[in-house]
Amino acid sequence: METKKRKGSDNGGSKKENAIYDFTKLKVENVNGETEALDVARIVGNIYYNNTPDIGQMDKAREIFHKGKTELTPEECQYFERAILQSEMLPAPIKVAIQKMFKEE
Numbered sequence: 001m002e003t004k005k006r007k008g009s010d011n012g013g014s015k016k017e018n019a020i021y022d023f024t025k026l027k028v029e030n031v032n033g034e035t036e037a038l039d040v041a042r043i044v045g046n047i048y049y050n051n052t053p054d055i056g057q058m059d060k061a062r063e064i065f066h067k068g069k070t071e072l073t074p075e076e077c078q079y080f081e082r083a084i085l086q087s088e089m090l091p092a093p094i095k096v097a098i099q100k101m102f103k104e105e
Contacts, residue, residue, distance in 0.1 A: 051086070
């Protein structure tokens with residue numbers, strides 16, 4: 001899983017960290033407790049695309065689906081995480097792996 005940080009600034013002048021998240025190498029723990037790198041980009045992108053009411057986030061979902069990775073602000077990470085966690089289509093181990101990926105930032 002590849003996560004690259006980028007600094008940006010908000011209107012208040014304080015620095016915020018954006019990061020590029022790679023969903024083609026998500027570290028998922030299997031039933032044996034072993035970690036596997038899985039490509040979940042297409043399924044996550046598709047679920048996010050179909051569950052977001054935000055037009056701007058539809059572009060992020062398309063980017064995840066087609067390219068496997070996208071840059072997210074901390075606010076977008078929170079929004080993305082809420083949308084994905086609410087989905088009944090995604091198995092719990094993948095949800096946990098996404099939460100871990102965002103916390104590693």
